[in-house]
Amino acid sequence: MSHPSASEPGSQDLEPDVSIGSEGTTPYEDYVHASVLTHLQKPLSDDPGEMVFLVTTQIMELWFTVIVHEWQTAAQALRRDDLPSAMAALRRSRWELESLNASWKPLAHLTPAQFNAYRSALGEGSGFQSAMYRRMEFLLGEKSASMLVPHRGAPREYAELEQALNEPSLYDEVLRLLARRGLPVPASVLDRDPTARHEPDPGVEAVWQQVYAGDQESELVRLGEELTEVAELVWRWRNDHLVATRRAMGAKPGTGGSAGVAWLEKRAAKNVFPELWTARSHV
Template structure:
């Protein structure tokens, strides 16, 4: 016997359970435009959307780092895998900004003043998790103690990659003590001995735990690199070689940043296999 489909509930005492959970009223009231230009809305919302994705990705990489610390590879791999889907979605959100002409950008650019994505604290946390630690990046947040404290904590914690190297060491791979016990608040520049470990991993069983982790990290590295390149190209299209609102040389500065490889040994090791 078939039952007629029941309809959704319409009556609620107060706000809807959806609103209580999603806070859509809060989210959709955070779009405070600084100009009258109709093109500014999508610029602001895309930036906010990217901030949300940064937040999710930081969460995944912190989950992965913790899981590796606890030798729980499957939880780490699941979090890294989710982060690659999220990075794909993050990168796809460039589309509405990727075609702006300089005149279209100029229509609201001055209203942004000195505001620049360079000042994104969550992006900086994301870079810290990759091992790209720079204490000077804390300076912009001196006037925002809670943000500063969170970033400072992240600066002194082992990065995701530090946890990977320690995990490899516990699995018996020849990770030098100086790498295992390094000062995690400074940028990790890469080590020949670590490259050798990855070369051996990649020359061996392609289904080993080490190789699967290496590939998950390579996927992450490539997608971060793509974000940087898409940002670079969108910037070049929207403002050519002008100075950035954050005070940098603009495209020339971003170009230099985009040439850096995430998890460098995972790329250099490939030449040895």
């Protein structure tokens, strides 16, 4: 396809107005704050791979932020029985989770020597200290008050995590909606301490079995499938983290006092929304 040259009639109409922002920052910068994002990287080593690690990790933090927003939106919609809005937010989070998971690609093939070239720059830093990732886990029902401890010195992050710990999780809101729809969700599950980790419950498994044995076009089956898609993508995130770490450092202890691969293996073995998976064996 040919493009009009600068001398052709009407060609100037295709050029952007370069005068916009010439007296200050551009409207794009004012909205996106790109100059902030692109100057957040402060490498502590001379290894060029550290810049990749820093940017990739920061991108992951931004995706955590978006996904937390989507799951909070879904939880609020479920609370007011607005299932279409909840489903839309869950569906958006699927594409965002896929983008988050793709963030592992720049790090997935590091050799031990390449990772060791800048590993010392992390010091006591570790991914489990991420406040936004912890909020993701809390929304999934993976509650733990001890995970607030690393954030005691950061008042804003601590307050946000404390609120997330005390609020019902996304899965709690799902189960409350099922109960309002007349399904026999056990009272012990509905009335449980919201700060406690969700544990698999045979009564909840029976509820999902009942849902999946019914009309396959029902909105509750569709809700179950959206949640299953989310759960699978979270599992893939955990597994990709495990594989990338195992490849880069083997079974050595992780940074920040974590157990490294052993801890990640334990996380990867756990199902999100567990009864959605076990109920399938009984349908």
